[in-house]
Amino acid sequence: MSSTNGNVRANELYPTPDNVVDALLAQLVLNHAAELMQYIAKSHYQTLKKVGQNLIAVLIT
Incomplete structure (x- = not known):
């Protein structure tokens, strides 16, 4: 879900692990x-x- 519509998953705002990014x-x-x-x-x-x-810190404040 998009955090722009208020429907945020519990782990949505956590960074993707580097090994997952590398695999993709x-x-x-x-x-x-x-x-x-x-x-x-x-x-x-x-x-x-x-x-x-x-940038994210600025946008959410």
């Missing part, structure tokens, strides 16, 4: 542009994660 990414078939974006995302994962967390 391993199943994807990507073109060259998507491969570049994936490389950038993996290279800057912690920074992107922190930015996302900060």
